[in-house]
Amino acid sequence: MNESMLGIINATYDFSSLQALTQHRSLAALPFGGRYRLVDFMLSNMVNSDIHSVAIFTGHKNRSLMDHLGSGKQWDLDRKRDGLFVFTPNSQGDNEEFGSFNHIARNMDYFLRSKQKYIVITNCHIVAAMNFKPILRRHIEAGADITEVLHDGQSLQTYIMEKDLLLDLFHQYKDKGFHSLIDVVKEQCSTLCSHKYEYDGYVAIIDSIESYYKHSIEVLKPEVWKQLFMTGEPIFTKVKDQPPTRYGKEAKVGNSMIANGSIIEGQTDNSIIFRSVKIGKGSIVRNSIIMQKSQIGENCVLDGVIIDKDVKIEDGTILTGTAEVPYVVEKGTVQGALMNS
Structure with missing residues (x-):
C-alpha cells in the first residue's frame, strides 16, 4: 500500500492583531522559543513523519522567510528528488494572490509530477510536535475522504486526503470564486466522507500578540517544554554558529x-x-x-x-x-x- 505523503504549508496568513511583529516579516518567519521560527514546527513535523516533499505557499513580505529556509538543508530537504519547494505570489499580485488556491493554479506541475498518494495540508502558525503517520493510518482505517485534525474540539485547519481528490476539488471549484484551498476543503467536509482526528498533545495557535506572548512564556514550563522538544522527534531550525552566552x-x-x-x-x-x-x-x-x-x-x-x-x-x-x-x-x-x- 502506498502511504507516502506530500506536505503543504500555507504561509499566507497575516493577522492584523500581530502587525506590530509582522509588518517587516511573514508570520511564518516570526521568532519563537529562543531560536526557532513558527514555520519550523510544522516543517519539522513533516520531516519527522517521513514526508520528503514539502511545498510552502507564501504571501508577500517573505524575504526573511526565504533567508531562513534556504535550500532546506537544515530539514534534510535539499534533495535531488522531491525536497523543499517555496512558491511565492506574483510580484504585482493584489490581495487575491494571498490565497493558496491561486498558488496551486500557478504551480499545478508540482502536484502532477509528484508520486505521493496522500497529501497533508496545514498552516504555519501552529506550534506542536505532531507526527502525521498515525493520523494517516486512522484516515485509511476510517475509509475517509478527508480527515480533519482537531485539538480540544477546535479545528487546526490541518487535513489529510488523497492528492487526486485535491486535484478534483481544484478543477471543480477553480471557477466558482474560491481563492483559498482551505475554503474549498471546508466546503466539501459536509458532503464527502469526513473524519475527525483529535490530537491530544500540546498545541499553541499564534494568531494575536496576546497568544504569542502567552504561549512563548508557556514554553518555560517543564511540562510544555517536554511535549515540544523532548519527544524524540526534534524541531529543526537554521543553525547559526555563535559562542556560548x-x-x-x-x-x-x-x-x-x-x-x-x-x-x-x-x-x-x-x-x-x-x-x-x-x-x-x-x-x-x-x-x-x-x-x-x-x-x-x-x-x-x-x-x-x-x-x-x-x-x-x-x-x-x-x-x-x-x-x-x-x-x-x-x-x-x-x-x-x-x-x-
Whole structure:
C-alpha cells in the first residue's frame, strides 16, 4: 500500500492583531522559543513523519522567510528528488494572490509530477510536535475522504486526503470564486466522507500578540517544554554558529531560556532571551521576550515586554506591560528613559 505523503504549508496568513511583529516579516518567519521560527514546527513535523516533499505557499513580505529556509538543508530537504519547494505570489499580485488556491493554479506541475498518494495540508502558525503517520493510518482505517485534525474540539485547519481528490476539488471549484484551498476543503467536509482526528498533545495557535506572548512564556514550563522538544522527534531550525552566552559576575538568571551568543550582566526571570542579546548591569528583565541582537542598557526594568530584534533600550528605561496587554517594542527602534517619562 502506498502511504507516502506530500506536505503543504500555507504561509499566507497575516493577522492584523500581530502587525506590530509582522509588518517587516511573514508570520511564518516570526521568532519563537529562543531560536526557532513558527514555520519550523510544522516543517519539522513533516520531516519527522517521513514526508520528503514539502511545498510552502507564501504571501508577500517573505524575504526573511526565504533567508531562513534556504535550500532546506537544515530539514534534510535539499534533495535531488522531491525536497523543499517555496512558491511565492506574483510580484504585482493584489490581495487575491494571498490565497493558496491561486498558488496551486500557478504551480499545478508540482502536484502532477509528484508520486505521493496522500497529501497533508496545514498552516504555519501552529506550534506542536505532531507526527502525521498515525493520523494517516486512522484516515485509511476510517475509509475517509478527508480527515480533519482537531485539538480540544477546535479545528487546526490541518487535513489529510488523497492528492487526486485535491486535484478534483481544484478543477471543480477553480471557477466558482474560491481563492483559498482551505475554503474549498471546508466546503466539501459536509458532503464527502469526513473524519475527525483529535490530537491530544500540546498545541499553541499564534494568531494575536496576546497568544504569542502567552504561549512563548508557556514554553518555560517543564511540562510544555517536554511535549515540544523532548519527544524524540526534534524541531529543526537554521543553525547559526555563535559562542556560548557569557554571564557577568552580577548576573542572576531564574526560569529563563537564553540562546547562545548573548551577554547577561543583569537579572532575568521567567523570560526568553534570543541570540546575541545584551542585558546591561543593574537591569532587570521579567516575564519578557527579547529577540535577537537587541541591546538592553544598564539599570533598566522590563516587565511584560516583547522586544523585537535589533532594538536598543537606553540606560535607565522602564517598560511595563501585562500578560493581557504586553508592551511591544518594534524592530530596529530605540527606547529611552526620556521617551517614556
